[in-house]
Amino acid sequence: MVALDSLVFVFIAGLITALATGIGALPFFVFDSISDRGNVALWGFASGIMLAASLFGLVQEGLAEGTPTQIGVGVAAGVGLVVVAHEVLLDADIDPREYEEADFTKLVLILGVLTVHSFPEGVAVGVSFADLGLASGTQLFGFTVPLLAVFMTVAISIHNIPEGTAISIPLRAMGVSKWKMVWWAVFSSLPQPIGAVIAFAFVRTAREFLPYGFGFAAGAMIYLVLTEFIPEALETGAELPRGGKPVLLGGLALGVALMIPLNFV
Template structure:
């Protein structure tokens, strides 16, 4: 496999990583993000992730394997995220604590970031499995799969609300926008790494493509269930109806945002 292919996949992962920093940009213009907007953004992020998992990864997986392979991938992806999160249950990422962390704390921080962000990088890497084949989007001499474009855009948009979530507590501590953007990007560092690892795996193990697509989809869907939606519900605790209607509206909007890419 050419080094240029791995470089391209790494760049795609880096784009999604840097998109997290965009979550700090609103704080150039406003001091606080309302609960309603916060809930809506978590809903949009959840809808984008579900849309990317189902309409992107799972639909693509059907081209390479049957329900057993796809189902096994879904279960393993979800189980890996569930087990990983259980091992670090109760630990919250705290940039201030990180700055003065001893080695055990640093290991925990890296673990939190990896569990949170790595599956999204895997999804990007897997989506590049058909890189170089006919029917892709031409770019700088590469034929990039439409699915890869879809996933890179989806994860990038999804990462913006996560950047906002990281920035809110930092803003209350008096941090400036550049520092908020840096810490937001830092939380997504595992994404380009995961993208390259996943791409190398699916290119070497072509017979496991259906499993690989299912694995990435299962990991992301489980993240929506155990992280994104609970985050949205927590942010809407003070709103009427606990913010459920806003969350659902955002979720639907997230799905609709990604639908046009299915027809590219």
């Protein structure tokens, strides 16, 4: 049985990552818009963070817990779940402009789509807390927190900020109030604390599946980066010199450069 205080602690960590999405709306309290170049750089930065967190955090930790085959199976499962979920939702693409005007049925669909996008990130947070209170780490609020958990929570929080900006852009265009933009940005990541708690409870109860859990989270996030974040950046930067690729690569490199040192703190 997983202790309630541990579940609450992991939920709060997931909630922090969700709240970080709201930070992405804050620039609109100062600026009316963000340039395409800035958006491409932000998408590249977020992609670099997620790739570094997946490869140097989750996969590396998974290999310490299990075999490459187990990690590979987990990666395949993570990719497969995202693909199947997209198919079940008929590959629905929800425009944030629809948030304000959605009825209950539409909000359920929106939440389903958001779950496909953000639930794997919550799973990554939950899996990274597998050794909460069981191994060496840093002391926080009476808990011994694994360094991987700190790394993943920071990585996903930073990654969520550009996502919040991307969500806020169309809302800003339709005149949604600034604080409502913050709310809808946070709303888009609400599946993360739920995913974190579910994943944490699962790997604590069935630790033999921990390597698969690391692979699952890494596979799902890498797949989302390659099929959604980077294509979104290239579409946004289509009118920039060389299609915005230099800006995208610069953002990617910056994201990776930021996260790799944190993994060795």
